[in-house]
Amino acid sequence: MNASDDSLKHASGPYFGQYGGRWMPESLMAAMDQLTQTFEDAKADPAFIEEVKELNRNYSGRPSLLTEAKRFSAQACGGVRIFLKREDLNHTGSHKINNVLGQALLAKRMGKTRIIAETGAGQHGVASATAAALMGLECVVYMGAEDTRRQALNVARMQLLGATVIPVTVGSQTLKDAINEALRDWVANVDNTHYLLGTAAGGHPFPAMVRYFHQVIGEEAREQVLAQTGRLPDAVTACIGGGSNAIGIFHGFLDDKEVELYGYEAGGDGVDTGRHAATITLGKPGVLHGAKSYLMQDDDGQTIESHSISAGLDYPGVGPEHSYLADIGRVHYEPVTDTEAMDAFKILCRTEGILPAIESAHALAGTIRLAQRKLAEGAKPEDTIIIANLSGRGDKDVSTAAQWFGMLEDDAANTPEGN
Amino acid sequence: MSRVTSAEKIAAARAEGRPALIGYLPAGFPDVETSIEAAVALAENGVDVIEMGIPYSDPVMDGAVIQEATVQALANGFRVSQIFDIVRGITQRTNAAVMVMTYWNPVLSLGVDEFARRFAEAGGAGLITPDLVPDEADEWFAASEKYDLERVFLIAPSSAEARVKRTVEASSGFVYCVSLMGVTGARSEVSSAAQAVVDAAHGAGAENACVGLGVSRREHVQEIGSYADGVIVGTALVAALRDGGVPAVGRLAAALSGRA
Numbered sequence: 001m002n003a004s005d006d007s008l009k010h011a012s013g014p015y016f017g018q019y020g021g022r023w024m025p026e027s028l029m030a031a032m033d034q035l036t037q038t039f040e041d042a043k044a045d046p047a048f049i050e051e052v053k054e055l056n057r058n059y060s061g062r063p064s065l066l067t068e069a070k071r072f073s074a075q076a077c078g079g080v081r082i083f084l085k086r087e088d089l090n091h092t093g094s095h096k097i098n099n100v101l102g103q104a105l106l107a108k109r110m111g112k113t114r115i116i117a118e119t120g121a122g123q124h125g126v127a128s129a130t131a132a133a134l135m136g137l138e139c140v141v142y143m144g145a146e147d148t149r150r151q152a153l154n155v156a157r158m159q160l161l162g163a164t165v166i167p168v169t170v171g172s173q174t175l176k177d178a179i180n181e182a183l184r185d186w187v188a189n190v191d192n193t194h195y196l197l198g199t200a201a202g203g204h205p206f207p208a209m210v211r212y213f214h215q216v217i218g219e220e221a222r223e224q225v226l227a228q229t230g231r232l233p234d235a236v237t238a239c240i241g242g243g244s245n246a247i248g249i250f251h252g253f254l255d256d257k258e259v260e261l262y263g264y265e266a267g268g269d270g271v272d273t274g275r276h277a278a279t280i281t282l283g284k285p286g287v288l289h290g291a292k293s294y295l296m297q298d299d300d301g302q303t304i305e306s307h308s309i310s311a312g313l314d315y316p317g318v319g320p321e322h323s324y325l326a327d328i329g330r331v332h333y334e335p336v337t338d339t340e341a342m343d344a345f346k347i348l349c350r351t352e353g354i355l356p357a358i359e360s361a362h363a364l365a366g367t368i369r370l371a372q373r374k375l376a377e378g379a380k381p382e383d384t385i386i387i388a389n390l391s392g393r394g395d396k397d398v399s400t401a402a403q404w405f406g407m408l409e410d411d412a413a414n415t416p417e418g419n
Numbered sequence: 420m421s422r423v424t425s426a427e428k429i430a431a432a433r434a435e436g437r438p439a440l441i442g443y444l445p446a447g448f449p450d451v452e453t454s455i456e457a458a459v460a461l462a463e464n465g466v467d468v469i470e471m472g473i474p475y476s477d478p479v480m481d482g483a484v485i486q487e488a489t490v491q492a493l494a495n496g497f498r499v500s501q502i503f504d505i506v507r508g509i510t511q512r513t514n515a516a517v518m519v520m521t522y523w524n525p526v527l528s529l530g531v532d533e534f535a536r537r538f539a540e541a542g543g544a545g546l547i548t549p550d551l552v553p554d555e556a557d558e559w560f561a562a563s564e565k566y567d568l569e570r571v572f573l574i575a576p577s578s579a580e581a582r583v584k585r586t587v588e589a590s591s592g593f594v595y596c597v598s599l600m601g602v603t604g605a606r607s608e609v610s611s612a613a614q615a616v617v618d619a620a621h622g623a624g625a626e627n628a629c630v631g632l633g634v635s636r637r638e639h640v641q642e643i644g645s646y647a648d649g650v651i652v653g654t655a656l657v658a659a660l661r662d663g664g665v666p667a668v669g670r671l672a673a674a675l676s677g678r679a
């Protein structure tokens with residue numbers, strides 16, 4: 001990597017400004033060192049790079065398309081040109097596959113035979129189970145007990161793929177507790193087990209490593225937009241859970257100073273209601289799950305539970321590179337409420353025939369807001385280009401959305417009430 | 420107030436030809452008053468060093484028993500600033516060394532210097548930090564030097580030699596030797612890995628190497644005492660407090676220390 005001094009690309013960790021690091025038990029340090037070394041060696045190994053490319057091409061279906069959303073633009077964005085980076089078209093239906101294939105290959109390089117993962121809605125769990133099946137690894141997925149009930153179909157998907165799903169009944173029984181349980185499992189089984197963390201958070205090397213496997217999103221998008229329009233976009237947008245799809249697409253444009261970058265956090269019921277997951281907007285720096293980063297916490301440093309209609313964004317932490325990019329002002333982070341996201345969800349369905357993941361609908365809602373702001377500032381719509389990362393498809397969200405729009409009679413089994 | 424350090428208590432036990440006994444209880448479990456009474460009962464029944472744990476929302480190194488106790492303490496309204504009252508309450512009534520075991524975010528949140536100052540004023544000896552490694556501890560080095568507090572870091576069976584050395588050098592009071600790869604919880608036998616961890620600590624120059632995780636019985640104390648400088652008991656005491664209250668804690672401590 002020969003980035004110039006002021007380049008923001010390829011930041012290697014462990015620190016991103018004051019963020020990142022390894023705030024975690026000594027028992028895991030040897031495994032983190034081994035993983036770091038294996039990752040560094042693999043990155044320098046042409047055979048590994050080729051193996052990842054080959055899987056991306058012939059298994060996931062990369063490159064994913066860049067689709068201009070003309071009817072969406074006309075209806076909601078005043079004609080500002082909107083391009084969707086179609087991670088929804090990847091195998092298993094989201095960007096998550098990029099990271100799991102890469103990490104599963106690393107697990108094999110380390111001689112590990114078992115992977116564990118956390119999951120909220122089940123997307124990362126399904127992706128992990130998929131990679132494990134493909135590579136002949138044992139797979140155990142930790143999932144909050146409440147989520148296993150709400151996402152019973154995704155539990156079945158993981159089981160069909162051969163994974164064991166363990167409902168987490170301790171703590172708040174949510175995604176953060178699923179991560180805690182996975183870490184406890186890892187401490188006890190680190191000899192044969194790799195913890196396949198699903199987002200660009202956690203202790204070093206996870207943030208830099210997860211980003212590395214998702215960088216392909218931004219690299220492709222940059223090439224595609226140049227090919228299709230002859231120029232770089234004015235802005236790139238993405239939703240922020242832990243931040244993996246966002247850092248993946250942002251990375252391609254970090255050093256293009258004229259390209260504005262926007263990350264949309266889950267605003268839940270609204271940031272003034274206390275029921276949200278707007279970590280950067282309202283959190284303060286702290287340490288959780290191995291990294292120093294913005295964190296939703298109370299005055300005592302206890303983690304606060306987050307809330308969002310989108311299980312994939314329902315996390316009180318965020319990856320450390322985002323905290324750094326927020327502090328230096330390179331990326332702007334804003335909250336999007338459940339209502340705004342669901343409005344955008346519906347518009348995309350009706351105008352483009354694309355059913356987005358509710359996570360991705362947060363990026364769409366932010367994109368609409370941004371386009372309107374650009375127009376208000378006097379931008380010419382036909383000369384303004386925004387790329388939104390459509391991180392996943394909404395098949396998993398059909399019951400939540402149908403419920404939201406009042407299309408279902410009471411269906412107790414699938415009621416997505418609460419977080 | 421004169422502060423008693425863990426190093427002093429371990430040295431005193433050594434002079435008596437026995438390992439120091441270190442007992443863990445969660446602060447504020449089941450409530451603040453009872454946790455002070457239970458800690459006093461430890462000291463009255465042969466425990467040399469008391470380790471009070473700050474209940475935390477994300478205790479990744481703890482097994483089910485301690486998690487449930489700390490969840491209950493939080494549900495009962497425990498606030499981090501009460502740890503200083505608890506430490507003061509114990510140091511005023513015993514001559515045990517009082518350590519606090521804490522995940523790092525509550526300390527960061529209050530401010531490392533502020534936490535250290537108030538803790539030292541309350542008579543505390545030092546901090547045991549399960550999710551803080553020396554690599555990230557610059558602020559804690561500064562504050563612990565300033566207020567003369569002991570820094571207890573952990574080493575594990577997985578710790579490479581260089582990390583053991585670094586951790587031993589960074590620690591004061593004692594080095595916490597994790598006996599096995601896992602989380603807190605009583606086990607029927609002492610892990611066979613424990614002695615190697617202690618040997619590694621001693622080999623790296625540690626004066627005091629104490630073993631924790633999975634220790635629950637007098638036989639464990641004796642077995643570990645044959646090679647380590649101190650023995651740490653947690654889950655078994657927490658379960659005793661949960662099931663039998665303060666008297667049960669006193670009885671178990673007496674049994675562990677060989678007084679009963």
Ligand SMILES: Cc1ncc(COP(=O)(O)O)c(C=O)c1O
Pocket residue numbers: 094095096120121123124198199200239240241242243244245246311312313357359360391392393
């Ligand atoms: C489709 C989709 N998009 C986004 C996310 C949020 O994760 P991240 O911020 O790591 O991209 C998830 C997480 O489950 C997801 O499934």
